[in-house]
Amino acid sequence: xxxxxxxxxxxxxxxxxxxxxxxxxxxxxxxxxxxxxxxxxxxxxxxxxxxxxxxxxxxxxxxxxxxxxxxxxxxxxxxxxxxxxxxxxxxxxxxxxxxxxxxxxxxxxxxxxxxxxxxxxxxxxxxxxxxxxxxxxxxxxxxxxxxxxxxxxxxxxxxxxxxxxxxxxxxxxxxxxxxxxxxxxxxxxxxxxxxxxxxxxxxxxxxxxxxxxxxxxxxxxxxxxxxxxxxxxxxxxxxxxxxxxxxxxxxxxxxxxxxxxxxxxxxxxxxxxxxxxxxxxxxxxxxxxxxxxxxxxxxxxxxxxxxxxxxxxxxxxxxxxxxxxxxxxxxxxxxxxxxxxxx
Amino acid sequence: xxxxxxxxxxxxxxxxxxxxxxxxxxxxxxxxxxxxxxxxxxxxxxxxxxxxxxxxxxxxxxxxxxxxxxxxxxxxxxxxxxxxxxxxxxxxxxxxxxxxxxxxxxxxxxxxxxxxxxxxxxxxxxxxxxxxxxxxxxxxxxxxxxxxxxxxxxxxxxxxxxxxxxxxxxxxxxxxxxxxxxxxxxxxxxxxxxxxxxxxxxxxxxxxxxxxxxxxxxxxxxxxxxxxxxxxxxxxxxxxxxxxxxxxxxxxxxxxxxxxxxxxxxxxxxxxxxxxxxxxxxxxxxxxxxxxxxxxxxxxxxxxxxxxxxxxxxxxxxxxxxxxxxxxxxxxxxxxxxxxxx
Numbered sequence: 031x032x033x034x035x036x037x038x039x040x041x042x043x044x045x046x047x048x049x050x051x052x053x054x055x056x057x058x059x060x061x062x063x064x065x066x067x068x069x070x071x072x073x074x075x076x077x078x079x080x081x082x083x084x085x086x087x088x089x090x091x092x093x094x095x096x097x098x099x100x101x102x103x104x105x106x107x108x109x110x111x112x113x114x115x116x117x118x119x120x121x122x123x124x125x126x127x128x129x130x131x132x133x134x135x136x137x138x139x140x141x142x143x144x145x146x147x148x149x150x151x152x153x154x155x156x157x158x159x160x161x162x163x164x165x166x167x168x169x170x171x172x173x174x175x176x177x178x179x180x181x182x183x184x185x186x187x188x189x190x191x192x193x194x195x196x197x198x199x200x201x202x203x204x205x206x207x208x209x210x211x212x213x214x215x216x217x218x219x220x221x222x223x224x225x226x227x228x229x230x231x232x233x234x235x236x237x238x239x240x241x242x243x244x245x246x247x248x249x250x251x252x253x254x255x256x257x258x259x260x261x262x263x264x265x266x267x268x269x270x271x272x273x274x275x276x277x278x279x280x281x282x283x284x285x286x287x288x289x290x291x292x293x294x295x296x297x298x299x300x301x302x303x304x305x306x307x308x309x310x311x312x313x314x315x316x317x318x319x320x321x322x323x324x325x326x327x328x329x330x331x332x333x334x335x336x337x338x339x340x341x342x343x344x345x346x347x348x349x350x351x352x353x354x355x356x357x358x359x360x361x362x363x364x365x366x367x368x369x370x371x372x373x
Numbered sequence: 374x375x376x377x378x379x380x381x382x383x384x385x386x387x388x389x390x391x392x393x394x395x396x397x398x399x400x401x402x403x404x405x406x407x408x409x410x411x412x413x414x415x416x417x418x419x420x421x422x423x424x425x426x427x428x429x430x431x432x433x434x435x436x437x438x439x440x441x442x443x444x445x446x447x448x449x450x451x452x453x454x455x456x457x458x459x460x461x462x463x464x465x466x467x468x469x470x471x472x473x474x475x476x477x478x479x480x481x482x483x484x485x486x487x488x489x490x491x492x493x494x495x496x497x498x499x500x501x502x503x504x505x506x507x508x509x510x511x512x513x514x515x516x517x518x519x520x521x522x523x524x525x526x527x528x529x530x531x532x533x534x535x536x537x538x539x540x541x542x543x544x545x546x547x548x549x550x551x552x553x554x555x556x557x558x559x560x561x562x563x564x565x566x567x568x569x570x571x572x573x574x575x576x577x578x579x580x581x582x583x584x585x586x587x588x589x590x591x592x593x594x595x596x597x598x599x600x601x602x603x604x605x606x607x608x609x610x611x612x613x614x615x616x617x618x619x620x621x622x623x624x625x626x627x628x629x630x631x632x633x634x635x636x637x638x639x640x641x642x643x644x645x646x647x648x649x650x651x652x653x654x655x656x657x658x659x660x661x662x663x664x665x666x667x668x669x670x671x672x673x674x675x676x677x678x679x680x681x682x683x684x685x686x687x688x689x690x691x692x693x694x695x696x697x698x699x700x701x702x703x704x705x706x707x708x709x710x711x712x713x714x715x
Binding site: 037039041062068073079080081369 | 532533534535536537538539540542544545553554582584585586587589590611612613614615616617
């Protein structure tokens with residue numbers, strides 16, 4: 031089985047190439063240019079330099095792949111992204127499987143990380159991903175090819191920035207309070223689980239379609255930190271109220287209080303007409319709030335929070351038939367040394 | 374030739390050759406935003422691209438057909454690949470027009486010298502020399518306050534990821550780009566080194582890794598001459614390894630460091646031999662200097678324009694940094710296709 035990865039120089043694509051090869055699979059990285067393919071070429075991969083957006087290049091690069099994974103994302107450009115997917119379906123062999131890497135952001139819901147305030151205000155990334163999911167479905171039907179759009183959770187692995195986002199702040203030696211519910215589902219998907227998901231799609235036991243892909247079963251935040259942050263000291267302190275996504279009510283309330291307590295000229299004019307007892311209470315409230323704010327600022331220095339800690343568990347349909355992630359992590363050869371920092 | 378035929382009072386008229394990304398992001402908006410210059414024209418081989426940029430800035434659009442036929446200006450910015458720059462420098466110098474070239478300045482030492490032979494009213498956009506952290510490192514070194522300097526480290530890069538470049542981008546063609554990661558990223562690092570240190574720089578060892586005709590990693594051990602004796606410098610750029618981005622002066626008991634890029638990343642001072650988090654301190658930026666690439670470019674433009682009207686040309690032009698070109702040339706000549714790892 032030959033796995034072609036379009037956009038293999040992405041963080042995810044690079045790690046998938048290394049994982050698949052380390053575990054005996056025949057991988058063909060497909061990259062637009064020599065600079066992007068530098069690492070993969072240096073690691074001995076037989077990189078195919080092709081711009082899949084171009085039909086002639088796609089025809090040549092995809093002619094012999096059994097599975098084509100589209101990891102490429104052409105920066106919010108619907109037309110180019112569509113062309114990449116259409117060409118992938120068009121120029122892979124008829125019995126090939128095409129797997130497109132979508133995202134849980136395509137759900138278009140802030141609860142799962144989409145940058146949106148409603149259906150009409152989703153950001154470009156969400157809208158393009160959702161659009162391309164439709165392109166995948168159409169292309170799969172048109173070409174009668176097995177086609178899957180996988181809505182990937184937060185991808186974690188040796189080469190993934192997501193690991194740094196989750197863990198970086200607690201690795202610097204300071205005490206850390208992780209503002210997450212340890213029992214809450216994390217929506218992460220390990221790169222080995224993504225490999226497994228791709229292979230599951232190719233087994234032809236799952237109907238073509240769009241599926242959510244996270245670890246099997248969902249890992250909690252406690253699971254994630256216990257697996258990755260083994261040398262760190264941290265404490266889960268639960269979700270912070272609106273951490274990073276404070277409610278509109280909270281923000282308005284904060285603004286109103288700041289306006290009321292400010293020593294503005296208007297405030298001073300108005301206060302002189304208050305009874306002394308009321309003015310005293312305002313003064314004491316100011317002093318209490320000052321201490322609360324400053325203590326809050328101090329405590330916040332040690333609170334590690336990212337938006338993902340507040341997300342709800344992503345809905346399905348989940349890709350069926352996947353292997354338990356812990357057993358994959360135990361059984362797959364993971365070439366961490368390729369990505370370890372040098373110097 | 375030292376002749377400059379343009380205006381000797383500010384503001385100067387500036388033409389821009391190259392309406393691509395760098396012209397759009399840096400030179401056109403900077404020229405339009407500073408009092409010392411006004412944008413006279415935008416030229417490009419792509420007429421549509423030139424027209425769009427020129428229209429936005431309300432100036433003349435020019436389709437480049439002949440580098441000798443550009444409109445008049447006091448200064449011309451060349452935001453075009455280094456591999457095609459030579460005929461433009463010749464033509465502009467012939468007309469007494471000052472030249473602001475993008476980095477890298479030249480493909481090798483020979484070309485660098487030839488440009489300076491043609492004109493000394495020329496500079497190169499090594500804008501990181503104007504970064505606050507670069508100037509602070511210079512001041513720290515000059516002060517001698519941290520004791521003996523034992524080593525300098527310059528590194529940048531990381532496993533190649535998305536490039537946002539198509540297969541035909543000029544950076545994939547060494548004849549246009551001058552090379553790969555060493556000249557493209559290394560020139561910036563070395564320009565920061567030459568801002569901090571005035572002395573000669575020798576290349577002691579060099580290794581280069583080439584993939585598909587492009588250098589994708591380079592490592593070199595240099596020695597910079599200082600009044601306190603020679604100081605070793607380790608330079609490492611790579612697209613094939615995860616390496617830190619670091620510009621560090623390692624003194625006997627203290628390391629002062631930052632990232633080479635990211636103008637707003639401050640300096641850190643770390644006390645040696647102590648792993649406590651409180652042994653690392655962040656230095657506030659110097660408000661006089663830049664904390665972004667655009668700011669750095671603007672400061673450089675201002676200084677260059679003042680230089681042009683001063684009528685006092687320097688043999689090296691305005692900080693074209695021949696030492697940068699020399700070091701890169703030597704590394705390319707001496708580097709061997711070898712495994713860098715380890």
